[in-house]
Amino acid sequence: MNPQIDWKNLGFEYLDTGCHIRADFSAGKWSEPRVCSGNQLTIPIAATCLHYGQACFEGLKVFRRADGTTACFRPQANADRLASSARRLCMMAPPADIFVEAVAKLVQANQRYIPPFGAGASFYVRPLLIGTSPIIGVHESDDYIFIVLGMPVGPYYKNGLFPVRGLVQEHYDRAAPNGVGHVKAAGNYAAALIGDKEARARGFDVSLYLDSATHEFVDEFTTSNFIGITRDRRYVTPDSTSVLPSVTNNSLQRIAADLGFTVERRPVRWDELATFSEIGACGTAAVITPVYSLTRGSETLTFGDDNAAGPVLTSLYEEIQAIQYGKKEDRYGWIHLLDEVSDVR
Numbered sequence: 001m002n003p004q005i006d007w008k009n010l011g012f013e014y015l016d017t018g019c020h021i022r023a024d025f026s027a028g029k030w031s032e033p034r035v036c037s038g039n040q041l042t043i044p045i046a047a048t049c050l051h052y053g054q055a056c057f058e059g060l061k062v063f064r065r066a067d068g069t070t071a072c073f074r075p076q077a078n079a080d081r082l083a084s085s086a087r088r089l090c091m092m093a094p095p096a097d098i099f100v101e102a103v104a105k106l107v108q109a110n111q112r113y114i115p116p117f118g119a120g121a122s123f124y125v126r127p128l129l130i131g132t133s134p135i136i137g138v139h140e141s142d143d144y145i146f147i148v149l150g151m152p153v154g155p156y157y158k159n160g161l162f163p164v165r166g167l168v169q170e171h172y173d174r175a176a177p178n179g180v181g182h183v184k185a186a187g188n189y190a191a192a193l194i195g196d197k198e199a200r201a202r203g204f205d206v207s208l209y210l211d212s213a214t215h216e217f218v219d220e221f222t223t224s225n226f227i228g229i230t231r232d233r234r235y236v237t238p239d240s241t242s243v244l245p246s247v248t249n250n251s252l253q254r255i256a257a258d259l260g261f262t263v264e265r266r267p268v269r270w271d272e273l274a275t276f277s278e279i280g281a282c283g284t285a286a287v288i289t290p291v292y293s294l295t296r297g298s299e300t301l302t303f304g305d306d307n308a309a310g311p312v313l314t315s316l317y318e319e320i321q322a323i324q325y326g327k328k329e330d331r332y333g334w335i336h337l338l339d340e341v342s343d344v345r
Helices: 075-088 096-109 186-201 247-258 270-275 311-324
Strands: 019-026 034-037 055-057 060-064 070-073 122-131 144-153 164-169 206-210 218-221 225-230 234-238 262-266 276-283 287-296 299-302 335-337
Touching (some): 055 186, 070 096, 075 247, 218 234
Antiparallel strands (some): 019 144, 225 276, 276 287
C-alpha cells in the first residue's frame, strides 16, 4: 500500500498513478493492451476526436474485498456500453476481451493504489476511446486509441450518502430525442457544464434535466440516472431514448425486485414527482445520492429528511456495496475477480 495516501479522507478527484493501459486500432485490427508510463498523450492536431467529437468513455470501480481479493464490478456491462457508444459515434470499439484485459492489467500495475478494505474508498477506472486520424472534412476516423486510466477515490460528494438539493434545468437541455443522450459521448457532458455551473452558483448540488421536446417528463441528472421510490413499494426510473443506460441503475433494479419492490421503467411525468417518498440519483461514481429537494422555477418539492437518506435508498445502497466489497454473496454473477491475471507486458 502507498503510505502517503490518507485512504479515509480521499476525495473524488484525479490522481496520477504514473501509468495507464493503451491499445491501438490501426490497419483494421487492435493491438494488445500494454502498460504505458506517464500521463501524456500525443495525437495529430487534426484528430477527429478534437474536431468532430469522436470521443466516448466509461466509468467503473475496483474494490478490495473483505477476503483480501481485488474485484471489478460488472466490467462486461461497461464493455458492452462502450461498444454501443462507439456504434452511435461511428467509432471502432475494442472487443470485450481487450476491454476486460486492459482493466485487469491496470489493476495489476496499480496494486499499491487500490484502497484497503474498510477505508470507504475504491479504485475508479476510466476507459477512454478516441478517434485519432487527421481528417479535415466531416468523416469518421480510421484509427483509434483506447486508454484505461485509474485512481483511488473517496465519495463523489463529500458527505457520501447524504441528501442534496437539485435544480431542474429549464434553460438548457442535455440531449435531444434521437440524439446521443443514450450513449456516453464526451460531448454530452460539455453540453451540461454551463447549467451545472449556474446551479452551483445558486447553491444547488445537482441538476435534473427534463425531456427536451416538452419539458414534461423526467430524463436524468447530469451524471446520474433518476430513481424514485413510491409509498407503495415501487421503484420507478424513466424510460427515455435520451437517458444513458446505467449499469448501477440496472443492478439496483435487480436488487429492488429481490427485496419485494415492483420495478417500473416508464415515462415519468414531472407533475407526479410529488407522490414519491424518496428520490435518488444513481451512477458508478456516487452509487446512490439521495435528493432532498427539487426546485423548478418558484416550485420546490421535498422528499424525506434533509439530514439523512431515506430507508429504501439506504437499504439499496448498503446491499449493492455489500456485494461489491464482498461482505455478501454475489448471487448475480456481477463480480469479476482480478487477482488471477496474466503477467503485465
